[in-house]
Amino acid sequence: MRVIPTLALFFVLPSVCKSQKEQTLSSVCKAVSHHWRLDSNSCNGYRRTVAASLMSAQTDSITKEFIFSTLGRPNKTQRYSGGYPKRQDYVEYIYYIYKDECPKINVEGTAIGFVFDETETFFVRMEDHDYCG
Numbered sequence: 001m002r003v004i005p006t007l008a009l010f011f012v013l014p015s016v017c018k019s020q021k022e023q024t025l026s027s028v029c030k031a032v033s034h035h036w037r038l039d040s041n042s043c044n045g046y047r048r049t050v051a052a053s054l055m056s057a058q059t060d061s062i063t064k065e066f067i068f069s070t071l072g073r074p075n076k077t078q079r080y081s082g083g084y085p086k087r088q089d090y091v092e093y094i095y096y097i098y099k100d101e102c103p104k105i106n107v108e109g110t111a112i113g114f115v116f117d118e119t120e121t122f123f124v125r126m127e128d129h130d131y132c133g
Helices: 003-021 025-038 046-056 064-071
Strands: 076-082 088-099 108-117 123-132
Touching: 025 046, 025 064, 046 088, 046 108, 046 123, 064 088, 064 108, 088 123
Parallel strands: none
Antiparallel strands: 076 088, 088 108, 108 123
């Protein structure tokens, strides 16, 4: 009779542990908010250390206002079109996470972007970028 509870733990426990490990994007944003804002020019190195956590977080419904309130204003905003055969317009809010020659502005580095639909209402995805100047 001990076999059944042991087998149940063997199959159930990994799925419970996995769900606890997968943090939502909104919970990661809240957790890193304070120090992220302090590293606004990305020279302290904090953004670089937590970028992977943001990129690997489970996507949930977040808004532009939530991103701005937790991570601050983005370093850059860009609009672009994509998709085939039906083209769609997107707005991306880009945050620098690393610059080669801090605190200079026009240098190479990496960034992450939060992509929203053209109305800036629906979160679509996150993207990582390498940039030059």
